[in-house]
Amino acid sequence: MTRSNTYSKIVARLMTCAGAMALLAGPASAETMTLWSRSGQGETIPALVKAFNESHEDQVQVVQVPFQEMVQKYATALAGGEAPDAVALDLIYTPSFAASGQLEPLTDWAKSLSYFDSLSKAHLSVATYQGDIYGMPFTTETSVMAWNKDLFEKAGLDPEKGPTNYAEWRDMAKRVDALGDDIDGFYFSGNCAGCTIFSFTPMIWASNGRILSDDGSKATLDTPQMHDAVDLFRNMIADGSIAASARTDNGTNFLSIQNGRIGMQVVGAATIGVLTTQHPDLNFGVAPIPGKDGGSSTFVGGDNFVITKGSDHVDLAKTFLEFAYSPEGQTLMAKYGSLPARSDISAKIMADQDSRLQVAAATVPTGHTPYSVVFNDIINSANSPWIQMLSAAIYGDDPDAAIAEGERQMQETIDFGS
């Protein structure tokens, strides 16, 4: 850190202290830690920070960063020596950041937590690099099937039951779609890599397939499970059950179900909170994402909490995390749509929550998070082999060739990266 940076930090801290003294008459020793979090995640983190600040002398200042530019902004800030103390980082990016040596290792402290064994395994697996832990489970979400109960009822379907296999899925979509010209049976963001890895892969996992080997070294797209899932979507398109805009939606309409004219859509647990608070008139149900002949799975997503190496507030960050892991913190986060990161108290905390959130929380043990240090390259980017493959397989003329080509390209990128 350069000297001028140190000065500016000192000045900043003095000013913060002065402000804190003026406002709260707190002691001059109070620290302030900066935490970046990506936008579009609802109110979970702001609410948690607010509760922490009200009950603690030391303060956390949260800064929202538009999620698309989060990686760029954090990486640039690291390069310039001006990074925040901590970041709530989309968990899929933790392998890349952990491998870079820019994060504070948290292994010993993490393992000393009495509830360490019950923390989300999916989060920790992507945060572990060469035996050390560089990120801690923070927010948690899963993908679930949501359906519009009103539309189901109108279509003569049981409004309390979602699809449990592909045949039901197709049939329900078709019957809802028949309700009218401006109503569609099913919706998905067909040109959005992040959305489809979140919403589509659970179908494959639920049918006991995988898209990557556990260590991320092998792409396994060309499987019967992939073909079955693609076939379901092709059939629904042939039936006319999928909205026309799905094909080119690069994520801008990911929350289409809120318009009240979509029968079914796969959404995230965090979305449930958004839908219930912002669209109270939308009457929807939630169930796990089914496999071809039953079974279910989910994508475990959310944020890992990472601390920048060299931060002056590592202890404060740990205190904040312990607050987040406390029953009080976990309950508060659940209220705003983030599922408990601690499985030991999950059931107790979820007991008072919306029943739909309970469904989402219960899927966590069945879920997966793919591990890859080139996740962005092979899957998450808008031009990745994953989304090119999926789009061509679902909407193109030759799904078999598209899937085979996708697997080849994905493997090529993996081999190139290592």
Place this chain on the structure above:
Amino acid sequence: MTAATAKRLSLALSTLVGLLVAAAFLAPILWTILSSFRGGSEAFQVPLPPWPTQGVSVDSYLRLDAAGEGILRHSANSGFVAGMTVVLSVIVSLFAGYGFSRFRFPMRNVLFVLIMATLMIPFQSILTPLFILLAKLGLQNTLIGLVLVYTTLQLPFSIFMMRNAFDAVPKEIEEAARMEGVTTFQMLFRVLLPLVMPGVATVAIFAFLNAWNEFLAALIFLSDPDKLTLPVLIAQVRAGRFGSVDWGAVQAGVTAMMIPCLIVFLALQRFYIRGLTAGAVK
């Protein structure tokens, strides 16, 4: 048909065509502004008609205002950055345009191309070095740092514009003034400045627009929540899960951002009124 009738007819015809084109240019914006007042589930329906049919709602604007430090604070930041960029761009390009137009010095053309080259790098790729540089200068996370970067990015256009404007002023005017013994600075500010006002107005307008609307540099360089500019705020509000867009926030954001730009344009466009230059030249 008399010549006068023919002239009137052609005028009417061309005005009609102009109006049709205007309608095409105006339509997307009109649709946006009207749609920004739709609320609830109506916001997701086909905008035919675009105006709210289930009651006017200002929810989208309230969402904008609820984010960050409020819309006024962020507008003030943007206003400061844009205003400073205008002042600095106009001063620097007025000098440089005059220098390039009226003086000959070694490497003149090379330096001119060098300045023009600023236009030609993808901004994305110098962002990381620029950030490191600003951090070293202690200007990162300051609005002044942003102003300096915006002004630099604005220079090629501004200097080209001002050079053209000075070139268009006949040299006889300077000669005459020189005979009367004016100094170089008096020449620039008293004699020439009024003659290049259309150029200055153009430079000012575009400096304002670009600084007011710029998003990426503002996002990367600023970290304090109370320093963020308006485009960053709007990007935060509109973005949902996986890039899903809050259309109401976009519509309201575009509307809110457009108003100051229009005011600036309307205020400065009087400098385009023909005759200002032509009259002086004659």
Place this chain on the structure above:
Amino acid sequence: MSNIVTQPVTVGKAMPCGGHKRKRKRKSQLVGFLFVVPALLLVGLFFLTPVAMTAWMSLHRWPLLGQPRFIGLDNYWRMLSDTGFWDAMGFTVLYTVVVTIAIFAVAFPLAIFVEKPRPLQNVFRTIYFLPVVVGFAAASLLWVWLLNVDNGLFSPLMERLGLTNGRVNLLGSFDLAFASIITMVVWKVAGFTMIILMTGLQSIPEDITEAARIDGVSALKRFRFLTLPLMRRTVGLALILCISGSMLAFDQFYIMVSGGPQNQTLTAVYWIFNQSFVSFRLGYGSALSIVLLAILVAISVVQLWIIRDPKEDAR
């Protein structure tokens, strides 16, 4: 450009004495240079320095995160076999040509139209300029909404007017997506080019065109042989801005179609962005940027040379 109209009279020529002349000339050179210094300082600090740093990074294997390693010119050699980049380059050139023609085809008539005093002149000017005040990212988003096949404007409107049988997804195929984006950009940028061209038109003394008109020269000929040459610099500026802007196009393709359908609309900058911030290969992205910069500067130097004032060289 006024030189064509007026006799070029330089300060030096007015001075009769040789020795005096040289001294005066040197002082004039110094004054001229001083006027340019503030601009040079800014460009040196906030453009040349970062570009030099980028050039330095391009000689490294420089991950966005982690330690850089010097590899000499390897990034540049690798570029030669990077078909993805050259495909993106090819598409960028195609886009630049099409969009530049489209913008000028709209902006030039508009500039002539709003330059002449006429009823509603200011209203027309303001309306044509209106889209320019919307930022590129915001404009792209707006059009994504307007182009959406389910809840946008164009598709449902065309269906209701009976122009299409059912709704057409305007971003679904390459041709339609390309045409949609061109339309959006013309809408967004034409007003900008119009204002630039208008300032050029206004610097043409009215009496010249008036004299030609009285002499019975047709409007088309007046435009081709009088207006256009007199506007050489202005047209040049508009062209350079348009071409370099288009060669650096990114936002609209990123926001509206994400480079789709099937990665067919990936531009050069999009490719650089992907290399730098998706694949985290900042060093390689820097090398690509330097090459793109070199290509653009070359194009611009040629353009500046073409629009140069022949009289000025003779001076």
